Amino acid sequence: MRAVIDTNVLISGIISKKSYPAKIINYWILNKFDPVVSPEIVEEYAEVLTRDKFSALGTVSMRLDFLNKFLSLDWVLLVYPKEKFNIIEEDSKDNIFLECAFEGRCDFIVSGDHHLLKLKEYKGIKIITAEEFVNLLA
Numbered sequence: 001m002r003a004v005i006d007t008n009v010l011i012s013g014i015i016s017k018k019s020y021p022a023k024i025i026n027y028w029i030l031n032k033f034d035p036v037v038s039p040e041i042v043e044e045y046a047e048v049l050t051r052d053k054f055s056a057l058g059t060v061s062m063r064l065d066f067l068n069k070f071l072s073l074d075w076v077l078l079v080y081p082k083e084k085f086n087i088i089e090e091d092s093k094d095n096i097f098l099e100c101a102f103e104g105r106c107d108f109i110v111s112g113d114h115h116l117l118k119l120k121e122y123k124g125i126k127i128i129t130a131e132e133f134v135n136l137l138a
Contacts, residue, residue, distance in 0.1 A: 001137075002034045002077070004101040006111035007044050009130050014049075014057060014066075020130035024110060029073070032137050036077045036104035040096040045071075079104040087122065088115045101125045108133060 005024060013021030028035050037045075049067055050060045057063055070076075081099035088094040094115050101109045101122075108126050110133045111117055119127050128136075 001108070002036050002104055002106040003108040003110055003133065004036050004041070004097050004104065004106050006097055006109065006113055006116065007041070007048050008112045009110050010045060011048055011054070012112065012130070015054075020134045021112075023134045024130055027134075027137055028070070031073070031075050034075055034077055035073075036079060036100060036106050037071065038079050038081055038096060038100040038103070040081075041100055042071060042078075044093070044096065077104055087119070091115045098122055098125075108136075 005028070009021045009024060012019060013025035016022055027033060045067055046064060049057075049063045054063065058066075079100060081103040083099060083102065085095045085098050085102075086092065087098055091113075094113060097109050097111065097116060100106075102125065106125055108128055109116060110128060110130055112129065116127050117129065121127060
């Protein structure tokens with residue numbers, strides 16, 4: 001099962017150890033699904049994770065090292081989207097998740113973002129919450 005994990009789910013999972021996003025982080029590490037990322041998503045993960053408000057998670061270097069190890073797992077698929085979408089006009093940055101999921105032939109996008117969630121599905125890719133994804137994997 002292939003899935004794109006939105007930045008808000010990834011960061012929430014790192015911060016809150018007893019949450020649905022944290023379970024997704026564990027499932028990612030344990031190879032319970034195939035995470036799919038694009039260079040744009042990796043860039044966003046890094047940009048958000050290095051913000052000052054997340055300094056309690058360690059130095060910038062430590063946070064980037066964690067992210068690098070996390071993304072270097074053998075089952076993480078890096079794709080290079082060929083198509084640009086403009087489906088979510090209210091927050092155009094969210095389109096990178098649709099582009100990645102489409103290029104990576106994903107089954108799911110897991111998000112807490114209301115712009116993505118209100119779509120529910122795009123080109124056969126289901127857009128679901130962290131709780132829904134954990135329930136599918138459990």
